Amino acid sequence: DQQVKQNSPSLSVQEGRISILNCDYTNSMFDYFLWYKKYPAEGPTFLISISSIKDKNEDGRFTVFLNKSAKHLSLHIVPSQPGDSAVYFCAASFVSGAGSYQLTFGKGTKLSVIP
Amino acid sequence: GAGVSQSPSNKVTEKGKDVELRCDPISGHTALYWYRQSLGQGLEFLIYFQGNSAPDKSGLPSDRFSAERTGGSVSTLTIQRTQQEDSAVYLCASSLTSGRGRNTIYFGEGSWLTVV
Numbered sequence: 001d002q003q004v005k006q007n008s009p010s011l012s013v014q015e016g017r018i019s020i021l022n023c024d025y026t027n028s029m030f031d032y033f034l035w036y037k038k039y040p041a042e043g044p045t046f047l048i049s050i051s052s053i054k055d056k057n058e059d060g061r062f063t064v065f066l067n068k069s070a071k072h073l074s075l076h077i078v079p080s081q082p083g084d085s086a087v088y089f090c091a092a093s094f095v096s097g098a099g100s101y102q103l104t105f106g107k108g109t110k111l112s113v114i115p
Numbered sequence: 116g117a118g119v120s121q122s123p124s125n126k127v128t129e130k131g132k133d134v135e136l137r138c139d140p141i142s143g144h145t146a147l148y149w150y151r152q153s154l155g156q157g158l159e160f161l162i163y164f165q166g167n168s169a170p171d172k173s174g175l176p177s178d179r180f181s182a183e184r185t186g187g188s189v190s191t192l193t194i195q196r197t198q199q200e201d202s203a204v205y206l207c208a209s210s211l212t213s214g215r216g217r218n219t220i221y222f223g224e225g226s227w228l229t230v231v
Contacts, residue, residue: 004157036211036222043206043222044118044158089158103148103220105158 004028004092006106014114019077021109023090026071028090030104031065035075038108039086047088048075080113087111117141119223127229128197136192136226140209148210148220149192153203156166161205164190164204197230204228 005024013019023033031052036044050057050064050073057064061077077084090106120139128134133198140147149161160174164184175181184190194201204227210220 002157006157034219040223043224044207045222048220049219091158101146101165102163104160104162105150107155107157 002106003030004090004104004106006088006090006109008109009107010112011081012112012114015082019075019080019084019111019113021075021077021088021090021111022038023073023075024071024107025029025073027092027093027094027104028071029094031095032093033064033073034091034093034103035062036065036089036091036105038089044089077111080111082113085111085113092111119207119209119221121205121223121226122227124224124229125229126172127231130230133193133195134197134228135152136194136205138190138192138207138209138220138223140188140190140207141221144209144211144221145187145208146220147184147190148208149190150206150208150222151203152206152225153200156203158206160208161192194228197228199230202228202230 003026016060034049035047037047038044048062048064048065055066066073087108087110089108091103093103122137135136147164150158154159162182163171179195182192204225206225208220208222
């Protein structure tokens with residue numbers, strides 16, 4: 001049962017245009033949402049996050065939007081650059097019944113920015 | 116060290132053998148996580164250590180998997196009697212306190228395990 005879903009395995013965007021990566025979730029207990037970026041042969045690195053009480057968070061070229069009613073979030077990258085080409089993982093956090101913090105990841109979307 | 120360190124970076128093992136994967140978290144980070152990523156899959160939670168609390172083992176896929184964390188620092192993930200479906204990259208991460216919300220978790224580069 002996948003609680004965090006990234007339905008697009010890949011996305012290609014022209015340099016300078018906007019990249020929009022989507023993520024859906026099912027667990028209404030999630031209280032923080034995060035995006036991680038992963039280059040080949042490297043571990044994921046944190047990109048941006050948003051609290052469930054917000055609907056938008058912006059950091060430079062990266063903006064995350066959260067629509068709680070739709071259980072949907074998206075990451076916007078504008079303008080897209082070739083160096084943004086990577087796999088992007090959507091993640092959501094909550095505190096489990098055992099009192100433990102967990103971070104649940106989607107399967108990732110591979111973004112290719114074409115020069 | 117400056118980041119999360121994992122070893123070995125690559126391991127090829129025969130089916131049925133045991134393997135140990137090591138993780139050295141960032142100094143001072145009390146929370147440590149193990150995830151794995153199989154081909155075409157997302158990051159799958161395995162186990163979580165927080166300070167001296169009992170670990171959350173809810174993600175371990177079978178009793179062939181175990182992990183320990185000695186002295187609140189280095190962690191070892193052990194897979195006994197490896198199977199081909201265990202082939203994956205095993206990622207360790209650490210964070211200050213619980214990592215909740217703005218407390219970012221930092222990943223190592225992973226240990227790539229191939230079971231032949």
